[in-house]
Amino acid sequence: MLLLTVLLCATLANALPHPPQQVPFGPSPPSPHPTPPPGFQTYDDTVAQDKPSTPEKRAAMAKLLDKYAPVFKLASTERYYPSSVPFMLEHYDFVEWENGTQFEPTRDVFSSSRLDSLPHHGKRQHLSVTPPHNPQPLVDGPESYFLYGPSGMPDGMEYGEDGRGRVHDEVYGFWVDNGRGVVDLWYWTFYPYNLGKEVGYFGWLGNHVTDWERLRVRTVNGTAQSADFNTHSGGAFSAGTYRWSDMERQGERPIAYVASGSHGVWPTPGKHVYAQLLNLWQLVDMTDDHGAIWDTKGHVVPIEWWTGPDLAHKIKHTGKESWLEFVGSFGNRGDSNCWWHSIVGICQLVGGPPGPNRWFGDPPDCIIGGAAPDHSTYSFYLSRNVTEQARALNVSTVLVEQICARPEVAFDGEVDWNTLRADQMTVWTVPGRAIPFRGTAQHHATADPCGGGRSAAKAYRLALYNTAGERVSTSSLRVLCMYEPGKRGWVLSPAADIDDVDEWRWMLKEKQREDPPSHTPPSPTSNGRPPEY
Ligand SMILES: *[C@@H]1O[C@H](CO)[C@@H](O)[C@H](O)[C@H]1NC(C)=O
Ligand SMILES: *[C@@H]1O[C@H](CO)[C@@H](O)[C@H](O)[C@H]1NC(C)=O
Ligand SMILES: *[C@@H]1O[C@H](CO)[C@@H](O)[C@H](O)[C@H]1NC(C)=O
Ligand SMILES: *[C@@H]1O[C@H](CO)[C@@H](O)[C@H](O)[C@H]1NC(C)=O
Numbered sequence: 001m002l003l004l005t006v007l008l009c010a011t012l013a014n015a016l017p018h019p020p021q022q023v024p025f026g027p028s029p030p031s032p033h034p035t036p037p038p039g040f041q042t043y044d045d046t047v048a049q050d051k052p053s054t055p056e057k058r059a060a061m062a063k064l065l066d067k068y069a070p071v072f073k074l075a076s077t078e079r080y081y082p083s084s085v086p087f088m089l090e091h092y093d094f095v096e097w098e099n100g101t102q103f104e105p106t107r108d109v110f111s112s113s114r115l116d117s118l119p120h121h122g123k124r125q126h127l128s129v130t131p132p133h134n135p136q137p138l139v140d141g142p143e144s145y146f147l148y149g150p151s152g153m154p155d156g157m158e159y160g161e162d163g164r165g166r167v168h169d170e171v172y173g174f175w176v177d178n179g180r181g182v183v184d185l186w187y188w189t190f191y192p193y194n195l196g197k198e199v200g201y202f203g204w205l206g207n208h209v210t211d212w213e214r215l216r217v218r219t220v221n222g223t224a225q226s227a228d229f230n231t232h233s234g235g236a237f238s239a240g241t242y243r244w245s246d247m248e249r250q251g252e253r254p255i256a257y258v259a260s261g262s263h264g265v266w267p268t269p270g271k272h273v274y275a276q277l278l279n280l281w282q283l284v285d286m287t288d289d290h291g292a293i294w295d296t297k298g299h300v301v302p303i304e305w306w307t308g309p310d311l312a313h314k315i316k317h318t319g320k321e322s323w324l325e326f327v328g329s330f331g332n333r334g335d336s337n338c339w340w341h342s343i344v345g346i347c348q349l350v351g352g353p354p355g356p357n358r359w360f361g362d363p364p365d366c367i368i369g370g371a372a373p374d375h376s377t378y379s380f381y382l383s384r385n386v387t388e389q390a391r392a393l394n395v396s397t398v399l400v401e402q403i404c405a406r407p408e409v410a411f412d413g414e415v416d417w418n419t420l421r422a423d424q425m426t427v428w429t430v431p432g433r434a435i436p437f438r439g440t441a442q443h444h445a446t447a448d449p450c451g452g453g454r455s456a457a458k459a460y461r462l463a464l465y466n467t468a469g470e471r472v473s474t475s476s477l478r479v480l481c482m483y484e485p486g487k488r489g490w491v492l493s494p495a496a497d498i499d500d501v502d503e504w505r506w507m508l509k510e511k512q513r514e515d516p517p518s519h520t521p522p523s524p525t526s527n528g529r530p531p532e533y
Helices: 002-012 055-067 085-089 142-148 319-325 384-392
Strands: 071-074 094-097 125-128 165-167 171-177 182-194 208-220 223-229 240-243 253-258 270-277 281-287 293-295 300-304 367-372 376-380 395-407 425-431 443-447 456-466 471-474 478-483 495-499
Touching (some): 055 171, 071 165, 085 182, 240 478
Parallel strands (some): 367 478
Antiparallel strands (some): 171 182, 182 208, 367 495, 376 443, 395 456, 456 478
16 A cells, blocks of 8 residues: 555645645654665665674564564455565566566576576566456456465365454564664565455445555563554654554454455544545545454464664575565556546556665654643753764764754644644744763753643754854654553643664765854744744
8 A cells, every 4th residue: 555645745735725644753754765764874775795694683573573473453444465575476467667678587496496597686677466456346257366475266265263364474573673672673575466345336445466564563571662654655744653552452452444455554443534535535444353263373474674772783584584675666567548547646556665675773653751730851862873974073062952843723622643734833943952072972861841821842852062062953843652650641741751772874965954044153042932933
């Protein structure tokens, strides 16, 4: 489902008067392509060559992945079931460059140990199938049945005593060691096919060959703290970050609901409206608790991603893991020749997704912290890379900027912040007290609460100043999610108590903010009220 929404977002931004949930501090949907997070030493497919961790560490991580192996509940209306990657590799027939030129590598290239041998690791290439692959909504004939996945093929499903299907395909468990005991477990699921959405006269739009989706679990010193539920390119289109205690679980393991056809991962069963198309059709993900159960315990393929947060050198995967070095698309090119392409932005068939080698090292969708009554505290770390960049720029002072928001005065009664549009709220910044730059040591800053009724601290960012008092760089925003002890879900609070364990990483000289830089750090006596303009 990734590509559909990216396209929708990109092409429909103008058609949609108000893209839902697009608040100024909302995380922007990440790129669908495996771009390196900024601020890393190497994250380049051609440079990956570091030695993996010790066997002991790898074994411990495999155990951790199994400990939290998710139980995925597939929808009762699902037709397009998961598969392993090797299952799909057997069904590819040719490779197509993005410019339309096709070629047929020797058959052995379509294997987990040889896929990487495609030119430039498959860059700008699509692994492609020949049989019909644009179901509306079912496939035409037996030669396309593999698109249903092993469990969706005739007589392919195993049933439990409860009459519900059982699926046993492997998931790809990437463990990413962020240091200080923080390990992210990314469970990537794979499907031979993604059925898009039915959109009036246009039929089923956004179909694509193969689908990669994920559930990310954050562990601290071996214990799960939270999970990120992602779908539709993430960001504001997903359920986002949940505290562990707020999640449905089976024993210690998370339960996640998979959207029918498009396979996005949600924390609850039900109807999830995530976008509007041309203001006419709601785009909806349906999940329920009546379909097949995919318990991944014992089926997680453990994969090490990098050497650790300090160097963050990507491991070069070899042998049966070398398919992870493939950087192309896992499914056929999409169509752009339908008559409505210029209006709606997509045809029925869109291009297949890139592989799961994306986004590792990014912080969760939101940074979890306690609601604080009278002032905010922020503890955070700068990565070694940021520290070195900062030293070269003579950075001496760090400033936290707390982003506050409140609904417009005209907005009465109960406010659902999730559906509040940018034009329905006021957003402003409360600068914290400037603190000395401390390199990679933990920084601690305080800030006044967001002033005024119904206001809430929604995000924070960092600004770096040099010895001359010039602002040399501003980070991107990190969204905040606040809780009150003993209370489920998130609360709104004018102040936050944030202990951010995700090192800040950004390119200090590339990511300048749009506002003209101010020449002195704002005075620590800011009144914390919205600006008058
Ligand atoms: C930080 O990482 C980037 C690559 O992401 C690299 O180009 C840069 O040289 C690094 N800077 C330092 C000071 O290590
Ligand atoms: C498409 O790109 C490939 C790889 O760069 C090249 O070999 C091929 O000639 C190109 N085809 C066309 C029609 O430009
Ligand atoms: C993990 O445990 C170590 C050792 O007890 C501790 O120093 C560290 O702060 C813990 N990590 C976090 C994020 O709490
Ligand atoms: C940093 O400070 C040193 C010594 O004061 C100066 O020579 C250098 O030009 C400064 N660098 C930058 C990037 O401002």
